[in-house]
Amino acid sequence: KAGVTQTPRYLIKTRGQQVTLSCSPISGHRSVSWYQQTPGQGLQFLFEYFSETQRNKGNFPGRFSGRQFSNSRSEMNVSTLELGDSALYLCASSLGMGYNEQFFGPGTRLTVL
Amino acid sequence: QQQVKQSPQSLIVQKGGIPIINCAYENTAFDYFPWYQQFPGKGPALLIAIRPDVSEKKEGRFTISFNKSAKQFSLHIMDSQPGDSATYFCAAETSGSRLTFGEGTQLTVNP
Numbered sequence: 544k545a546g547v548t549q550t551p552r553y554l555i556k557t558r559g560q561q562v563t564l565s566c567s568p569i570s571g572h573r574s575v576s577w578y579q580q581t582p583g584q585g586l587q588f589l590f591e592y593f594s595e596t597q598r599n600k601g602n603f604p605g606r607f608s609g610r611q612f613s614n615s616r617s618e619m620n621v622s623t624l625e626l627g628d629s630a631l632y633l634c635a636s637s638l639g640m641g642y643n644e645q646f647f648g649p650g651t652r653l654t655v656l
Numbered sequence: 657q658q659q660v661k662q663s664p665q666s667l668i669v670q671k672g673g674i675p676i677i678n679c680a681y682e683n684t685a686f687d688y689f690p691w692y693q694q695f696p697g698k699g700p701a702l703l704i705a706i707r708p709d710v711s712e713k714k715e716g717r718f719t720i721s722f723n724k725s726a727k728q729f730s731l732h733i734m735d736s737q738p739g740d741s742a743t744y745f746c747a748a749e750t751s752g753s754r755l756t757f758g759e760g761t762q763l764t765v766n767p
Contacts, residue, residue, distance in 0.1 A: 547699075576754065586700070586745065586757040599754050633699050635755075643688040643749055647699035 545570065547636050547648035555654045561622040564651045568615050568636030574598075575617040576645060577609060580631040589632075592617055593640055621653075629655045660748050662758025669736055670766050677761045678730045679746035686748035690755070691720065691731050694743045703744075704731075736765045 548567045556562050568575050576599075577589040588601040592611035609619040615636075621628055631652050635645040661680045669675045679689075688707055692700035706713045706720040706729065713720045717734040733740055746758040 578755075585759050586747075586755075588754040588756070591754060601754065635699075643690070643705070644702060645690075645755060646702060647692075649697075649699045 547634055547646055549632075549634050549648040549651050551651060552649065553652045553654075555656060556624050557656050558624055558626060560624050561620065562624060562653060563618055563620045564632055564634075564653070566617045566619075566634030566636075566648060568617070568634075569646055571638065572636035572646075573615050573639040574637045574642070575611055575615065576635045576637075577617070577619050578633040578635065578647075579603075580633055580650070581629075586633070589619065598640070624655045626655050629653060660746060660756050660758045662746050662761060664761060665759065666762040666764075668764045668766065671737060673736050673765070675733050675736055675740075675763055675765075676730055677744055677746070677763070678728065679748075679758050680726075680728045681748050681756075682727065683748070683750070683756075684727070685750045686756075688749040689720070689722065689729050690747050690749070691718070692745045692747065692757075694745065694760075700745060733763075736763075738765045738767050741765050 550565045574593045576591040580586045591599040595611045606622045611617045631650040633650045635647045637645045690705035691703045693703045694700040704715045704718045708724050719732040722729045741764050744761045747755045749755050
């Protein structure tokens with residue numbers, strides 16, 4: 544069974560631009576969560592989607608948003624990029640609500656110049 | 657209250673040694689405690705996980721010890737190998753919700 548896939552793997556943007564990242568969960572998994580990983584802040588939860596609905600949201604500004612499609616694929620968007628948004632953005636999938644095991648993708652490395 | 661504290665920040669052992677990584681939490685609502693292993697350029701990979709109703713879980717060379725009263729849990733790696741060199745994260749979760757991660761431990765196993 545294929546793992547979690549994320550596209551693109553690397554992205555370079557400039558301040559003020561916006562970016563969309565994509566995540567395809569493991570087949571059969573219906574829950575998708577997004578995390579931001581930086582050297583200074585570590586791994587921080589962004590949001591979680593299940594059945595196309597945001598179920599949980601971390602402490603990030605409104606510039607960070609996401610959505611989930613009917614096939615469970617998810618996208619996250621960051622608008623008005625800031626230098627501090629440079630990070631590895633990780634997507635994790637799980638079977639669904641009440642199932643704990645989350646499996647991570649390889650991440651998208653975003654660099655903001 | 658949502659934090660998970662992890663130590664040490666880095667750890668160097670010789671091949672065959674038993675590195676131990678410790679984590680502590682405050683939120684008693686946490687009911688699932690996984691450990692993740694991350695290699696450079698890769699996403700975290702689920703290694704082993706435990707629930708608070710058991711005090712120890714072993715999978716291969718990896719063992720989690722859990723102390724509910726102390727709100728602490730630890731990862732032991734038996735017979736460590738150079739291929740185990742990676743960053744290890746503990747985490748905690750409540751009822752299938754968000755994962756709260758520790759700060760990470762960079763483990764180096766020397767040949």
